[in-house]
Amino acid sequence: MTTHYDADAGHHRIVEAGSPVINFSVFAVLILVTLFIAYRASSRGTSSDYFVAGSTFSGAQNGIALSGDFLSAASFLGIAGAIAIHGYDGFLYSIGFLVAWLVNLLLVAERLRNTGRFTMGDVLGFRMRQRPVRAAAAVSTMMITIFYMIAQMAGAGSLVALLLNVQGAWGQALIIAVVGVVMILYVLVGGMKGTTWVQIFKATLLLITVALMTLFLLGKFGFSVNDLMDQAAAGNPLGERMFAPGAQYGESSTTRLDFVSLSLALVLGVAGLPHVLMRFYTVPTAKEARRSVVWATWLMSGFYLCTLVIGFGAAALVGTEKIMNAPGEENSAAPLLAYEIGGTFLLGVVAAVAFATILAVVAGLTLTASASFAHDLYANVIKRGRADSGSEVRVARQTAMVIGAVSIVGGILVHEQNVAFLVGLAFAFAASANLSTLLYSLFWPRFNTKGTLWAMYGGLGSCLLLVVFSPVFSGDPDSIIPAVDFALFPLKNPGIVSIPLSFVFGVIGTFRDEEPADRARQAEMEVRSLTGIGSER
C-alpha cells in the first residue's frame, strides 16, 4: 500500500465536501457494533474455544471469514486504485490471490484440518521431534504475522488519517494506537469466535458495498462493459494501453522478472499463511474445510471481478489525474468514486468498511501469532506438552497484548515508509518456509526432522538475506536506506529464488539426517490426514 502522506502540507482533504462529522460517527458506530459482536460471541472456556472457536463454525461461515481475511484494505483500496491508474497490471494481483486458493483446496486444507488442532506447528511437528520443529514453526509464524501486521497498521494510520482528515504525525500515531487497542480488545474478549464473527460481519459489509457499487456503475453505462471501458480509457492518460499488461511492471527486464517472482510468491504463499491455515481448524470436519475453501473461492472471484469494474469506473468517472492528486493517490480511487456516485454518505460507508477491514484482519493476525506462541513455544517447547489448557489461554492473552503493543509501536515507526514490500515479503516467507515443509510432511514419507528444519530456516534465511541485499533496502530512491548501495540482488521480491531453494533445502536436510523418519508416526499421520481417523472434533 503506497501512501505518500505529507504531514506538513496545510491540507487538502480527500474530498472537500466529505463531512468529518458523518465519517467520525460512522466509524464510532462501527467500532461499537463490532466490539458488541465480539463480546456476544465470546466464550471464556477451554483453549479449543479460545483458539479455534471449539471448531463449531460451518463451512459457509468460515468461507466468508476466510475471504474476509483476504479482502484486506490493500486488496479493496489498493487493487481498485491500481486498476484505475495502471489498468491491466492492477488486475494481475487479484488473479494471483484467487488462483492461490487451489493450492489450499487440492493439497492443504482438508489434510491440515484432519491432522492438526490449533496451529501450523501441530502438523509440522506431528511426526518429527517436537521441540525443534515447533520452535521453528513458531518463529516462522510470528515473523510472517508480525510483518504482515505492521504493514497493515502503518497502512491503517495513513488511510484513516486520509479519510478522517486527521493531520500531523501525532494524529496518525493516535489512530494507529486506537486501531491497536480495539484489535487487542477483539482478541482478548472474543477469542477466535469473536474475531471470526467480526470478520464475517465485515466481509459481508464489504461484499455488499462492492456489489452495489458495481451494479450502479454498470447501470450507469447501460450495462455495456465496452462503454465503461471507453470512458475509462478517456479518463486515463494510458488510453487503450490500460487494457493490456505492461504499464506497471513492463519497464525493464528486471521489473518483468520481479513481477514473475511476485506472482509466484502470491500463488504459493496463501497456503503457507499461518492466519489462513488456522482458520481451517474452526470447522468440525475436513468436508467443512473443503466447503469453506469453495465459499471463499466463489466470493473472491465475485469480489475481484467487481474491483475490475470499480477500477475502470474510477478511471472513467473520477479520472486518473484527480486520483493521483488526492492525498492517498492510488488508495483514494475507491473512496473518490464512492463520493462521486453516492455523495458524503457512501464515502462515509466506504471509509468505515475499509477501517473495519483493517481492524478485523489485524485481529486475526494477532490471534494467530499469540496462539502459536502459547501453543507451540510455551506449551510444547518450554513446558514440554505439560501445560494445561487454562494456562495456555492465559499465556496467549498476555502474548496478544505484547504483540499488539509491538505492532502499534512498529506501525508508528514505519508509517512514513513505503511498506508495501512487507506484505509481498510475508507471502514470500510463507511460500518459502511453510509451504515446502507442509507439503513434504504431508506427502513425502521419508521427510524427517532435519529436513523440516533445513527447509524452514533455509527458506526464511534466504528470503531475509535476499531482501536485505535487494533494492528494497538500499541503492534506490525508494529504499529504506537510499544513501548507500549494497543491493547485490536485483529483485524486490525474493520468491523466485527462495521458494525453489527451500524445497531443495528440505531434500538435502532429509538425506543428511542419520535418524530415519518415524515410521509409526508417519503411518498415523498419513491415515489421519486422509481419513480423519483420530482427528480432533
Place this chain on the structure above:
Amino acid sequence: MTNATPPPMRARSAGQAGKAPVAFGGIDKSAARRGTDKPDFDDIQQSDKFIRLRSRLKRFVFPMTLLFLCWYIGYVVLAAYAHDFMATPLLGNVNVGIVLGIAQFASTVVITTLYVRFADRRIDPQVAEIRNDVEDGTL
C-alpha cells in the same frame, strides 16, 4: 502425550474404555487394550482400501495442481513478456489479455467444482467405508 496427538477416537471410545473394567473385570480384551486404544494405523496404512484411497486421491490432486500451476505461470509469463500479444483486440475494447485473465477466474472456479464433485462422490464414500471398518474392528 503432546497436544498435537490426543487419544484417537476419543468421543467414541472413552465411554467403552471407562466402562470396560467394571463390566468385564479386567479380563476382557478391550480392557487389556485400554492403554493403547488407538486403532492400528500401520495396519490401516497397509490395507488395500487405504492404498486405493490414497492413490485415487493423489492421481487427481497432483496432476490437477501441475495443470493449474503451469496454466497460471504461462499466463504470468505472457503478461510479463508478451504485451503486444495480450493487447490484440478481440471484441471492442476486450483483448486477449482480458479474456485470458477472466479465463484464469473461470478455470479456478471450474477446477474447484470438479474437485468438490470428485471428493464428494469418490473420496468421501471410501473414507466412510474405511472409518466404518476401523470402528467395527474388521480392519
